[in-house]
Amino acid sequence: MLALIDYGSGNIHSVINALRREHADVELISDPARLADAEGVVLPGVGAFGDCVQGLQSRGIWEPIAEWLAADKPFLGICVGYQMLFDESEESPGVRGFGFFPGKVKRFGTPGLKVPQIGWNQLDLRSHPLWRGLPVRPHVYFVHSYFPAPQVDADVTAFSTYGETFAASAARGRVAGVQFHPEKSQAVGLGILRNFIASVPASAAAR
């Protein structure tokens, strides 16, 4: 079973719709005890970095996720769910992220650039199982004002450019995060989710 973490952040239903479409056995989980039954975790996130951290902490689900990450179990963070894998964010000074990837989340700062970035942008992919079957430079849908700047280059699995080049995705072991919204990225996004589900065989629904 895939655990989709429900902690009061938006767009949960789009993610669940997309995962079910790709035949995942997915459950919305807000009770940390339920993680014991999960083989994989998907952490969405919409809104401010600090609010998302607080949302996880107040539901007692922060520590269980930190342990999940430390145990190198299958994990996909989306948008702020990706940003929280880093140390901290300019959006919410003083709030600590999971620190799974060393680095800070920064705001787009190129003069004259419209922020948030809203729309379809291209990925420059490095080799990673999540990208299996994708076109060479696929378009995916982004909505964000902040992006992570990983300190360790080897953590980066995809770049994109908006004013400046940034890490659109990072991964280490079985933990991955994406800044864009695969659940809103039509065939390319569904392909990425399909690859994630395939990496967690026990998360596929009986067909």
Place this chain on the structure above:
Amino acid sequence: MLTKRVIPCLDVHDGKVTRGVQFGRAEDGGLRNVGDPVELAIRYNDQGADEMVFFDITASAHGRSTMIDVIQRTAAHCFMPLTVGGGIRKTEDMHALLHAGADKVSINSSAIATPELISAGAEKFGSQCIVVSIDAKKVAPDRWEVFVQGGRKATGLDAVAWATEAVQRGAGEIVLNSIDADGTKAGYDLVITRRISEAVGVPVVASGGAGKLEHMVEVLDQGKADAVLAASIFHFGTYTVSDVKRYLAEHNLPVRLPESVGV
């Protein structure tokens, strides 16, 4: 590179997509039914639309529940960004639509009546969720005013000043609809689109007046719009979304063309 978006707009009345022949005519009953919203959405999804806007022109309690059903059914088939507008007066209305599967909500006259609604929505759901839609009409050689009630009622607000205020209050995107151009098929109002696009630091979606493919190039290029919205030309089959994108690509505008995914 961030691509220019092509966005079909579906005006929904009593669960059907309709199209008024000219601005404001929908409210008078001057409508043509063009189809089932979910079927049309799936068609545009298959044509490679970058996003879809649903506009509830009934804007009643009954219309709201119909719209929630439309959004839920669309979101189960179309994995793309969905925006809903029409009759949103409270953050509770926003919540209901976002919960149903919308990614953004678009507010127009209620934002003018209660500008605090913009900031309340932005605080609760994030600026990226809050679109402020503006109906602008040229009232003097160099002045565009904001109108409400289907273009019938002047507000006294200057369109550029109102767009700037809306963004300061937390709007993450502006949809600019030209009342003069809407329904004419004579092209977007390039001047006001450019003025607003240069005045605000968020994306601007141009709406109203699309009749030919050149109009889309003009408003993205000279009008500095980030996206184009159109209804009739798609509903009546004049052009498909893919026609528009191929044309934009031929004119050196960055667009997302169909991509094949293996496995």
